Structure formats: structure tokens, C-alpha cells
Amino acid sequence: MTSKVLVIEGMTCAACAKTVERVTKKLPGVAEANVNLATEKLSISFNDGELTIKTIQEAVEKAGYKALTQSVSKAFNIQGMTCAACARTVERVTKKLSGVDEASVNLATEKLNITFDPDLLTTAIIKAAVTKAGYKAIEDADEKDLAGKKQGEINALRNRFIFSAIFAFPLLFIAMVPMILEALGVNLPGFLNTMRYPKQFALIQFLMCTPVMIIGRRYYTVGFRNLVKFSPNMDSLIAIGTSAAYLYSFYGVYQIFFNGNVDYELYFEGAAVILALITLGKYMEAVSKGKTSEAIKKLIGLAPKQAAVIRDGVEILVPIDEVEVGDIVVVRPGEKFPVDGIVTEGLTAVDESMLTGESIPVEKNIGDTVIGASINKNGSVKYRATRVGKDTALAQIIKLVENAQGSKAPIARLADIISGYFVPVVIVLALIGAGAWFFSGETVAFSITILISVLVIACPCALGLATPTAIMVGTGKGAQYGVLIKSGVALETAHKIGVVVLDKTGTITEGKPTVTDIILTGNEQGGADTASGDKSLLQLAASGEKGSEHPLGEAIVRAAEEKGLELFPAEQFQAIPGRGIQTVIQGKTVLLGNEKLMAEKNIPLGDAAANAERLAGDGKTPMFVAVDGALGGIIAVADTVKASSAEAVERLHRLGVQVAMITGDNKRTAAAIAKQVGIDTVLAEVLPEDKAAEVKKLQASGKKTAMVGDGINDAPALAQADVGMAIGSGTDVAMESADIVLMKSDLRDVATAIELSRKTIVNIKQNLFWAFAYNTLGIPIAMGVLYLFGGPLLNPVIAALAMSFSSVSVLSNALRLRGFKPSKL
Numbered sequence: 031m032t033s034k035v036l037v038i039e040g041m042t043c044a045a046c047a048k049t050v051e052r053v054t055k056k057l058p059g060v061a062e063a064n065v066n067l068a069t070e071k072l073s074i075s076f077n078d079g080e081l082t083i084k085t086i087q088e089a090v091e092k093a094g095y096k097a098l099t100q101s102v103s104k105a106f107n108i109q110g111m112t113c114a115a116c117a118r119t120v121e122r123v124t125k126k127l128s129g130v131d132e133a134s135v136n137l138a139t140e141k142l143n144i145t146f147d148p149d150l151l152t153t154a155i156i157k158a159a160v161t162k163a164g165y166k167a168i169e170d171a172d173e174k175d176l177a178g179k180k181q182g183e184i185n186a187l188r189n190r191f192i193f194s195a196i197f198a199f200p201l202l203f204i205a206m207v208p209m210i211l212e213a214l215g216v217n218l219p220g221f222l223n224t225m226r227y228p229k230q231f232a233l234i235q236f237l238m239c240t241p242v243m244i245i246g247r248r249y250y251t252v253g254f255r256n257l258v259k260f261s262p263n264m265d266s267l268i269a270i271g272t273s274a275a276y277l278y279s280f281y282g283v284y285q286i287f288f289n290g291n292v293d294y295e296l297y298f299e300g301a302a303v304i305l306a307l308i309t310l311g312k313y314m315e316a317v318s319k320g321k322t323s324e325a326i327k328k329l330i331g332l333a334p335k336q337a338a339v340i341r342d343g344v345e346i347l348v349p350i351d352e353v354e355v356g357d358i359v360v361v362r363p364g365e366k367f368p369v370d371g372i373v374t375e376g377l378t379a380v381d382e383s384m385l386t387g388e389s390i391p392v393e394k395n396i397g398d399t400v401i402g403a404s405i406n407k408n409g410s411v412k413y414r415a416t417r418v419g420k421d422t423a424l425a426q427i428i429k430l431v432e433n434a435q436g437s438k439a440p441i442a443r444l445a446d447i448i449s450g451y452f453v454p455v456v457i458v459l460a461l462i463g464a465g466a467w468f469f470s471g472e473t474v475a476f477s478i479t480i481l482i483s484v485l486v487i488a489c490p491c492a493l494g495l496a497t498p499t500a501i502m503v504g505t506g507k508g509a510q511y512g513v514l515i516k517s518g519v520a521l522e523t524a525h526k527i528g529v530v531v532l533d534k535t536g537t538i539t540e541g542k543p544t545v546t547d548i549i550l551t552g553n554e555q556g557g558a559d560t561a562s563g564d565k566s567l568l569q570l571a572a573s574g575e576k577g578s579e580h581p582l583g584e585a586i587v588r589a590a591e592e593k594g595l596e597l598f599p600a601e602q603f604q605a606i607p608g609r610g611i612q613t614v615i616q617g618k619t620v621l622l623g624n625e626k627l628m629a630e631k632n633i634p635l636g637d638a639a640a641n642a643e644r645l646a647g648d649g650k651t652p653m654f655v656a657v658d659g660a661l662g663g664i665i666a667v668a669d670t671v672k673a674s675s676a677e678a679v680e681r682l683h684r685l686g687v688q689v690a691m692i693t694g695d696n697k698r699t700a701a702a703i704a705k706q707v708g709i710d711t712v713l714a715e716v717l718p719e720d721k722a723a724e725v726k727k728l729q730a731s732g733k734k735t736a737m738v739g740d741g742i743n744d745a746p747a748l749a750q751a752d753v754g755m756a757i758g759s760g761t762d763v764a765m766e767s768a769d770i771v772l773m774k775s776d777l778r779d780v781a782t783a784i785e786l787s788r789k790t791i792v793n794i795k796q797n798l799f800w801a802f803a804y805n806t807l808g809i810p811i812a813m814g815v816l817y818l819f820g821g822p823l824l825n826p827v828i829a830a831l832a833m834s835f836s837s838v839s840v841l842s843n844a845l846r847l848r849g850f851k852p853s854k855l
Contacts, residue, residue, distance in 0.1 A: 031061060032078040034149060036086065038070050039096040046095065053093045057081055072097060083147075099147045101131050105432075106142040106156070108135065109179075110165040110252065112312070113264035114449035114494025119256070122450075123163045127151055137491075138498035142167060143433075164255055180316075187313040194242045194309055198302035201238040202827070204231075205299035232283045232296060239298035243276060246305040262453040264490055268308055270457065271485035275301040275826070278478050295475040297482070297826075304486055304830040311834020315491070318499075318841035329428045329509065332403035337368035340412070357415045361406045369402040369418045376411030380404050430514050430771075434505040439518035441794055442497035445801070452490045456809070460484035463813035479826060483812035487829035491837040492804060496797035499844035504790035507850050512758070512773035513783045520769035524753050524787035528733030530682055530780055531713075531725055531747070534693035534700065535581055536740040537757055537777065538707060539669040543581055545589035546650055547666035549641050565595060567663045571655050573598040574613045574620050582651060583611075585667045608694060608717035610653065621656040622665075624696060626715075628654050633661055646698030649706065676707045677855055678777035683708070684853075685784055688733075692716055692724055692747070721747035738772075738780055755780060782852040789850055797840045804836045 038050055047065040050072060054063040059080030064073045074086065083099065090097035108120055117135040120142055124133040129150025134143050144156060153169055160167040243250075253269030256262050275297035285291040337353045338345055338360040345360055350368050353359065358374065361367055367380070379391035382404040391407050394400055400413055402422040419425065464481035468474065501518045508515045515521050532538050548564045572590030575583035576597050590597060600613040609630065610623015621631055625642065628635060633656045635642070641664055642652040650666040679689050690711035693700050700714035713724050721737075725747045728735045737744070737751035748754030748768045756768035757775045772779040808829075817823040 031075055033073070033075045034083065034086075035100060036072045036074065036083075036090075036097040037100060038065065038072050038090065039098065041065075041067060041070060041095060043067075049093055050090055050095055050097075053089050054086060057086065057089055099129075099131065100149065101145050102148050103143065103145045104153065104156075104169065106144070106160070106167040106169050108140050108142050108160065108165050108167055111135075111137060111140055112252070112491075113137070113453075114445070114490040115261070115263035115453045116165065116256075117494055118446065118450040119163055119261040119263065120160055120165055122261075123159050124156060127155065127159055136498045137494040138502055139432075163261065164252065164259065184313065184316045187309060187316055190245055191306060191309040191313050194245050194302070194306040197238045197242050198299070198306040201235060201242075202299045202303050204238075205235060205296070228286050232286045235296055235298040236280065236283050239276065239279070239302045242302040242305050243272070246272075246309060249305065249308075262457065264453065266453060267456060267485040267488055268304070270460075271482040271826070272301040272304055274478055275304075275482050278474070297475075297478065300482065300826045303827045304482070307827070307830040307834050308486075311837060314834070314838045315495075315841060318838060318845065329424065329431065332366070333422075333424055334366040334368050334403070339415075351419065353415055353418050355415055355418055358412055359415055360410070360412050362410045363406055363408050365406050367400045367402050367404050367406060367413070369415045370422045371400055371413040371415045371417070373398050373400060373411055373413045375413075376409050378409035378411050379407040381407055427509065427514060427773075430516060431505055431509050434501070434515050434517055434521070439497055439501060439522040439794070441522055441791070441798075442518075445493045445496055445798060449490050449493050452488070452493065452805075456484065456488040459809060459813065467814060476823075479823065480812070480814055482826040483824045483829040484809060486826055487808045487812045487824070487833050488805060492801035492840045493798075495837060495840050495844075496801045497794050499841055500790050500793045500797060500847060503844050503847040504786060504793070504850075507847055508783065508786050511779065511782055511786075511852065512776075513779050513786065514771040514773060515783065515786075516769050516771070520753055521787050521790055523734060524736070524770070524784055525791045526734040527687055527736045527753060527784055527787075529688045529690060529728050529731075529735045531690045531692050531728065531735060531737045531751070532709070532777070533721075533737075533739035533744050533747075534691055534695065534703060535669060537738055538675045538691060538703060538709075539671050541581060541669065541740070543585040543651070543667045543669035545585055545665060546668045547645060547652075548663065549638070549666070550663040551636070551638060551661050564663075565593065567655055568593070568665065569595045569597070570615055570618070570620050570657065570662070571622050571653075571665055573615045574600050574603070574611055574622050576600060578611070581669070582653065582667050586653075586665060607719070608715075618657050619659070622653055624653065628656065628661070631656070631659075633659065635661060638664055643698060646696055647702060649699060649702030651695055651699050671703060671706050672777065674776050674778050678780060679708045680855060681778060681781035681853065682784075685781060687781075687784065690728065692721055694718065719746070722750040725750045736780070736784075738777070740775075755783065778852075785852055786850060790847060793844060793847055797843055800843070801836070801840060804832075808832060808836075 041047055041050065044067055047067040051063050051065045054060060054072065054074055057076070059077035061075040061077070065071070066073070072090070076086070087097045111117055111120065114137055117137040121133050121135045124130060124142065124144055127146070129147035131145040131147070133145075135141070136143070142160070146156070157167045157169070249265045250269045250273070253263070253265035253267070257266045257269070279296040279298045279301070282296050333350060335350060336347050337350050338347055339353060340358040340360065353369050359368060359371060373394050373396050375396065378394050380394050380400060381391050382401055394411065401424070402417070403424045417423070420429075460481050463484050464477040467480050468477040497518075501521060504521055505515045515524075535541050545568070548568055550564065550567060568586070568590050572587045572595065575586050578584060578587070587597070598615050600615050603611065603613045605611050606623065606627060609627040610621065612619070612621050614620070621627060621633065625635070625639075633654070635654070638654065638661055642654070645652040645664070645666045650668040652664045652666045654664055655662045682689050688710045689708075690713060691700060691704050691709045692713040694716055695714055697712070697714040700712045703709075704712045716724055721744065725735055725737055729752065734752045736753040736755055737747045738755045738757070739748055740757035748756060753770060754768040755770045755772055758771055758773040770783050772783070812824050812829055814823060
């Protein structure tokens, strides 16, 4: 009997809970089912021989609700992988585990990202499954330790190549030079004359090849082990090919020594040089892979190691890990801010370019927020730590970039599928090729040449590295420019964007509107804020909006405070979404809002309607103020357009992207703003809850749509869009809902994100093309297709060189993305 807890979504009352209980109790094998409406959880006990979690979820969904497992996500560093087939094996064995929702292995980062139900599965079981498959899973490895291990692996590969080369290349010289000289008709020196000294010649080759085999023994231990487990990888291909060459040559030595047969061809030099070249390729690949993650290394290196904190009135230096929330931290000119916090004393300018890409220092006063790892340019400041350790902005950015680099893009799906079948197919093709030539009358030596060439030239690594390396470099480059891309899916989708929807307030505009006009009923002059009537109207409006979080309300309150007006307590406050507010102040019923609110409350506008229209035409937002059922006047507020908005829209147009603006403002105001920045489509008077629906309408046209916003009310639209982009200065909810975060709060970075996506996708397609083309052309050549039509036979050594080159070329192409720079007008 299995007990399970599922989270139920969609319940609104006790009847819903009862419905879920009833449908689950009816399922075969269920012993007990209880639903807790308060916690929204279903506790169910059932016979797992008769029922599965999926069946339970389907039954609950059929009843109109959703049953979700309480899954957790973890990342493991996988050691021992050498190619895409290895990654595929780890994916396969972990996906088979009970309780696993999703498992994805990234060959470039060598990480397993797995989502599973902790009630059914433990990390120990996951590690054991990976170990059984022939690899090692390490959980939450320290980044410094990991970097050290990586460097250790690179050094080991370099040393293996050097020691292999010491034996392999002199062996190649000894084996090949006599053949070349003999073909040229040159008399061979005695020590190179194989016919005069066949035993010595064979023995020298055997003695020089064997150490290379020993140095490269890992290829055999891993390769044959995976072959026995029916999950062959690239090491298996190398192990079979070089073993065949070595054993055939060893048999040749036996024939020369004991039967006097000197006609046997020896392949010792082929086996040795193949191992040396493949080790060189692996070394170059490891170095190149290290370069793809330089963005992460740079981010990790930004944080200072120590912090000066004040404790018990004394300033002391402590390791950054010991800084606690609430500590007062001292930072002097030229020093880095150790953690996030709020300035409590001092005035300075801060260089935040390492996190936002913005080179201009930002002034910081008391009460302003500072970000850990940013640089204090001039004044000494004290600040209170608010976020430390893994909660700092830098730590979260590192985590976000790591997650993105570890994710897979949909474009990689085909390569993943092919990688899973690649090695077994290559082994079959090698055997078919060798067998076909042998039975057609060729010698055993010729057939072995075909076998070795096919096994060695095939390269699943190029397929496995084509996508993740480009994503790693692309997301890292985005972080350098303050564009944080959360996943490979977002990176791929962004290149298809045809429409960008921009929220107006705080996105196109500064988000800090100010009062520009106060017009009393019957006062056609407007604009003057000196008459007592104007002050009285502003005073009432500000009193009603006191405590409001709406930008327009905040502007009115700020204007009243700047004029020193006393604000009265508001009673019976009621916010009317998309309309305005209604409240009672000093016994007077005050309405403050748009024309729709006045119409709904039957307030006649008279001449004020014309004034409102004029103000709206100037890009201002007119708000009507009514007192006790009579219109008192208009307060106009304007939100200034960001200096970069027009350039951002122009850059998007140059990319062939349409730009739409969505706002709750009236059509005239919205049109005026749109005209200033060159917007194509205006969606005005849209209620917050309707923003997602408007995005959905644009998607219905068939174009991929991006939504850019910064507020809580933008979150549903950000989630609805094909790609949601959150302004970095926005709310946590908006940034959580978004696929891409623009750290500089600069609209120009929308175009940067799309450009980067397009460059990355082009790079991935180039990588995949060369990887597929390489194997499509290379394997038939290795099987002897050219030789069949009178061409040359591929030498196994050349095949090994080509195989190593394929992976390095894919990585080198991905590294070209490091030169990406956003276009400018």
C-alpha cells in the first residue's frame, strides 16, 4: 500500500473537496482518500499494483480540478561523461526512477537537472542509479571545488596526451617512414628495413604501443563497461576500434616470431596515434568548454571576500559568509559592497556596471538600495545589510544564469533523439562495412581498417555539444549586457518574436508622473496652481489618494505635500478598478477618476469634457474630481517618456518587429505617448485583468508575442505572452512571471534580447548542420565509398584527427558568440 499527498488546484468550497474525495475513492485499489480544503491537499492511500499517480491525476482533472505532485528540483554534477550518448544514458536511467517528473542532462555543463517527488524518491536513490549506470552524481558541489576538479581534469588530459605523444608519434615515424621511402624507391637503412629485421621491427612497435594503451586505459574500462550494460558511448567506439587494431597486430607479432610469416600488416601505430589524437581532442574540448562558462566565473569572482561591519560599536573585518541581515556595513571609496542593503549614512556614486551593464555611476543617498559586488566610487558610506548569502541580487543572478545554461532549447530535441541511437548504429555500420568488404574478397587487414575508421570517425560529441554550448555563451553574454534569460526555451522563442507589447507606465515612461494642471469647473485658464480653489481641490484629491499605490495617486499626494497642504483622513474608501476611487472626506463624498467613473455615477461634465480632451491630446492624463455629486474640476497628471524609449522602438522596427502599447489610460493620452515614440498599435483603456486577454488576441494573429512590463498587474500578461520580459526595477512578482529580466530597466534591451536570440539560434543551426553533415559524410567515406569508385581509403589516423576536430570546431563556433555586440542607431 502506497500513501501519497497531492496538491489540488481549482477548489473553491467544501463541495469541491467532496467531489475530489468522491472521484478518487471510486478508483480501483484506493483504500482511503481525504481532501483538506484549507491546505488544498489530497491524502490518498492506494495499491500501486492497481493504480498509478497518473491515473489519479487524470481522474481529478476529469472532475474539473488539477492534482499536482509535491515535486522538488535539484541539480547534480555528473562526473564521467564523455559524449552525448553518456548524457542520454544518465537521462534514461533517472527518468525510469519512480517519482521522477523530468530529468535533463546538459553535456556542456555536465549537470543533471531533475524534478521529482520527495515522497517517492530520495537523492541517495538518484545517486545510486547514476552510479550503477557508470557515472557519479555529486549534489550541491561547491563552485570552487568544482572549478578545481575541472582544472584537475584538464591537466590530467594534457598530461595523458603528452605521455601518449612521447610514444605514439615516434612509433608513427618508425611505421610510416619505411613505407614512404620504399614507395619512393629509396634504399632503406638497416634499422628501418622490415624485411631484414622483422622481429625487431615488430617488437619495437609492440613495446611502444603498449604504454599508450595503458595511459589511455580509461577508454577501455569505461567503453567496455558501457558496452556490456548495453549503453555504449563514444569510449566504446574508441575501445572497440583500437582494441581490434592492437589485437590484430599482436597476432601479427605472434606469426612473425613463431611462424616466420612476415606478410602481416601491423596497426600498432594506428591504435597509438588514434588514442593520442583523441586525447588531444578531449583536452581541447575541455579547455573550450571552460571558456563557454566564463560568464559564470566572472559573476562569481565579483563578490568581495571580506566585509567591514560594526559590531558592539567596533569596526571589524569578517568573511562575507558571516555577514548577517541587519549588520551595519562600512564601505570606503574604491571598495565593493559585500552584500545588498540600504544606505543609512553618507552619500556616494556607485558603479553597477558589472550587474546591469550600465557604465554611468548611480548616485546613492540615505534610504537608497545598494547591490552587493557593485563598486563604491567616491564617498564613504554605511549601510544596513538586507540580503546576504544566497539571497543577494548577485547570487540570484548567478543561479538564474546557471539554470538557463543548464536548460535545453526545443531545437536540441532532434539531436538528443539521434544521440540516443547513434553509437549502436555506428557499431552496426562498422561491422556491416568490414564484413561486406571481407566477403567481397578483401583481406582481413583491409576489413579491420574499415572497422577502425568507421568506429573512430563517428562523433556523437559534436551533436551533444551543438546546442548547449551556444546557449551557455548566449545566456552568459546576455548577463554581461544586463539581459537575464531564464531558459533555453525563452532564448529560442525570442528569435521568432513578431510583436512586442509594451506596458506604458514605468516601461515606456519613467513611472513617476507629476501634476501638471488643475482646472476648476468654469475656469478655462487652468494650469495656475495659486488660487485657493485649486489648493482645495488638490487637498481633497490628495486626501483621498493618501496611501494609494497607484502612480497617478502618488503624484497627486506628492504635489500636495510639496505645497505643504494638510491631508484629511479618508473614510469609506473604495477603489474601483479601471475607474478611480470613491471616499468620504470631512463628510463630503469625493469621486476621483476617469470619464467612465463620472458616467457611471451620473456626474455631468459640461465644458470640462473639452478641457479633458485637450489635456489628453497633449499626452496628459486628466482625472475628474467630483464633490457631493457635482464636478469640482480636473487634475491633469503627466508621466514623462524615458529618453531611451523612442530609440528602443526604432531598433525593434529595424528588426522587423511591430510594437504595441497597452495602458489603462484613455485613448487620447495613449495616442499622444505613442506618437512621441513611434508605436504602431495602441491598446488603451485596458483594465489590469484584461491585459492578458489583449496579449492573447495578438497571439491569435499567428505572430509570436512578447510582453514587457514592470508591475504586479503585468504578471498575468507576462505569463500569457510567448516571451515575458520584466523591467529590472519592477516588482518581484513581475520578474518571477517573466522569461527574460532587463536589469537596466532600459527598453533598448528588448531589441538586444531579440538580437542575441537570433544570433544564438543561427549559431546553434550552424553547429547542428556541421555536426550532422560531418557524420553524414564522414561515416560513408570511412566505410570505403570513395575507394569503391577508385578513390582513396581513409586512414584510421586521419579519421581520429577528423573526429577530434569536429567537436572542437563546434565549440569554437559557439565561442564566436562572445563577440556579440548590440546594434546601435
